[in-house]
Amino acid sequence: MSFINYSSREINCKLVYYGPGLGGKTTNLQFIYARTSPEAKGKMISLATETERTLFFDFLPLSLGEIRGFRTRFHLYTVPGQVFYDASRKLILKGVDGVVFVADSQIERMEANIESLENLRANLIEQGYNLDRLPYVVQYNKRDLPNAAPLDEMRSLLNPTRVPEFEACATTGVGVFETLKAIAKAVLTELRRAGGS
Amino acid sequence: MFPEEQRQITNICQKLHRDSNAKAVLLIGRDGQPIAEAGEVSEIDVTSLSTLTAGNVAATGGISKILREKDFTSQFHEGEKTHVHITLVAGRAILVVLFDERSSLGLVRLRVRKATDEMGRIFEDVKRKAALQTGPSILNEITDADIDKLFND
Numbered sequence: 500m501s502f503i504n505y506s507s508r509e510i511n512c513k514l515v516y517y518g519p520g521l522g523g524k525t526t527n528l529q530f531i532y533a534r535t536s537p538e539a540k541g542k543m544i545s546l547a548t549e550t551e552r553t554l555f556f557d558f559l560p561l562s563l564g565e566i567r568g569f570r571t572r573f574h575l576y577t578v579p580g581q582v583f584y585d586a587s588r589k590l591i592l593k594g595v596d597g598v599v600f601v602a603d604s605q606i607e608r609m610e611a612n613i614e615s616l617e618n619l620r621a622n623l624i625e626q627g628y629n630l631d632r633l634p635y636v637v638q639y640n641k642r643d644l645p646n647a648a649p650l651d652e653m654r655s656l657l658n659p660t661r662v663p664e665f666e667a668c669a670t671t672g673v674g675v676f677e678t679l680k681a682i683a684k685a686v687l688t689e690l691r692r693a694g695g696s
Numbered sequence: 697m698f699p700e701e702q703r704q705i706t707n708i709c710q711k712l713h714r715d716s717n718a719k720a721v722l723l724i725g726r727d728g729q730p731i732a733e734a735g736e737v738s739e740i741d742v743t744s745l746s747t748l749t750a751g752n753v754a755a756t757g758g759i760s761k762i763l764r765e766k767d768f769t770s771q772f773h774e775g776e777k778t779h780v781h782i783t784l785v786a787g788r789a790i791l792v793v794l795f796d797e798r799s800s801l802g803l804v805r806l807r808v809r810k811a812t813d814e815m816g817r818i819f820e821d822v823k824r825k826a827a828l829q830t831g832p833s834i835l836n837e838i839t840d841a842d843i844d845k846l847f848n849d
Contacts, residue, residue: 502729503834505699506706510834511729541743546751555751560743566842569834574728574747590754594727680847687846691838 501596501690509570512686513594514679517619518601519611520552520580523640526669527601528559528575531679534672535561553579556591563683573683580615589622597634597686598623599678601669602657604639604647612657634685636663638678643668697731701822708811708818709734712791716807717799719778722792723785723815724750731789745792749782753790770808772801783808786816 502511516524525545532543541560548554557577562570578588600619602612620630637658641647650666658664663681667674697705705723713721713734720735722742728750730742752771760768767787773780781793781804791812793804 502697502725502727502731504697504702504731506702513727513729542741544744544747555755558744558747560747564846566846567834567837571846574743586758587755590751590758593754594725594729684843684847687838687843688840690835691843693835 501686503569507570508568509572510566510690511572511574512596512683512690513574513576514597514599514682514686515591515595516575516577516599516601517588517615518580518640519603519608519615520582522580522601522603522608522612522615523667523669524577524580524601525553525557527599527638527640527667527675527678528557528577530669530672530675531561531575532559534676539563552581553577554584555579555587566687571687573686575679582614582618585618585622588618589625592622592626592628595623595626595628595633596690597682598630598636599682600635600637600657602637602639602653604641604653605644606646606648609648609653609656612653616657631660634682634689636665636678636682636685638665638667638674640667640669640674642666642673643671697822698825701818701825702732704818705815706732706734708814712793712807712811716793716795716804718793718795718804719798720794722746722749722794724790724792726750726753726788726790735794740794749790749792753782753784770805781805781808783812785812786819788819789815791815 516527518524532540539562544558546555559575561573576591578591623630639653665674665678669675709721709723709732718735720737723732724730724746728747730746756768767784769784771782777796779795783791785791793808795804
């Protein structure tokens, strides 16, 4: 849940990057970290296994600028994508303000995408959220790979409600900031609509 | 959190910092958002510490559920120089006390108990207030243009 600190004049929001294992969630954050000026970012934390797979979460604090004298800060989290770590994913969704679903475009990962999306819906419901009412965007990552599934097919499977969607290649940064901007904007718009919390 | 309660919470953190001879005191939301701080925090990466502590508390809460226990209300990490005492406040926030040889676990526990009682009462006030009114929210004043301006390259 967003937090407004009137003494330090900050609006803090929590974004979660969700999706199947090895889909590029951590790579999104790494690219954002690499391309953001030092004043606008904090330290990036990755709680990973010895083989660099996300164990608990990655975390990146970003400052986007000021609105009406309040600094807007976004806390970006990834979840561990591997099915095994479902308990950790549930914890990270607590207090979420917006979700990015990072889908892996490789045709052989389509089942994993669908499973992860169903898992996202179920875990959100457990936390009292509804994906259809939450600021939410979809990123089709790894569009550069030769075995990428056709976009129409991915759209019909993963984005039936037609939320904002972006084609991406997180390793080179294509679509990464577009995705971030879209979810950050959606979160701020929703906060304004809700009139604060 | 309303400005008046924010001030009261900060005062309690400052008093706890003094009374327990701690290095620093932090109050964090359960989602990892820093709420208030006192003491020697300039050398600390408060944002990272808050996030990791919240993750730690959430993981411990997950363990307690598996064991069919209530939330484990406090944790203690003993370091070579710096020790960390973590307590849940009214199930809603996390109070972190960093201390060294100038203090002791016994003293910290004693002072924390008093501080968490006081904070718990303030959280109840906030809850009552929030139920009665929407609060003086900056969010009501934000326009589309304000949001667009943030994303201008």
